[in-house]
Amino acid sequence: MNTTLTPADLDPRRQAMLLYFQGYRVARIAEMLGEKVATVHSWKKRDKWGDYGPLDQMQLTTAARYCQLIMKEHKEGKDFKEIDLLARQARQSERHAR
Numbered sequence: 001m002n003t004t005l006t007p008a009d010l011d012p013r014r015q016a017m018l019l020y021f022q023g024y025r026v027a028r029i030a031e032m033l034g035e036k037v038a039t040v041h042s043w044k045k046r047d048k049w050g051d052y053g054p055l056d057q058m059q060l061t062t063a064a065r066y067c068q069l070i071m072k073e074h075k076e077g078k079d080f081k082e083i084d085l086l087a088r089q090a091r092q093s094e095r096h097a098r
Contacts (some may be wrong), residue, residue, distance in 0.1 A: 010064075012069060013036060013047070014044050014064075015033060016029050016030075016035070016040050016043055017043070017044075017047060017049055017060075018060070018061055018064055019032065019033075020044065020049050021049075021052070021060065021061055022061070026040045026041055026044060027068050028041075035043040047069075052095060055096065058089075058093065059090070059093055062086050062089055062093075063089055063090070065082075066083065066086040066087065066090070067088060069082055069083050069086070070083065
């Protein structure tokens with residue numbers, strides 16, 4: 001059973017949000033995902049993407065990448081290193097949130 005999540009496996013709405021956090025414009029996100037620009041604008045407005053601060057954005061994107069790596073069936077050494085790094089970043093951001 002292949003449990004590896006690829007970006008294409010993510011919900012398009014969640015993918016769009018993560019791309020927005022990476023600095024892509026709404027029109028480009030719509031083009032990348034094959035969605036209408038109005039749809040992506042609607043997601044942005046309803047989910048209040050602009051209200052997320054940098055720390056929240058970092059936590060969400062870190063968590064998404066962490067889950068992607070954890071679900072990867074055949075991990076390599078570099079994957080374990082990245083998992084360790086992401087886990088440490090998550091712990092550090094948790095400390096800052098307190």
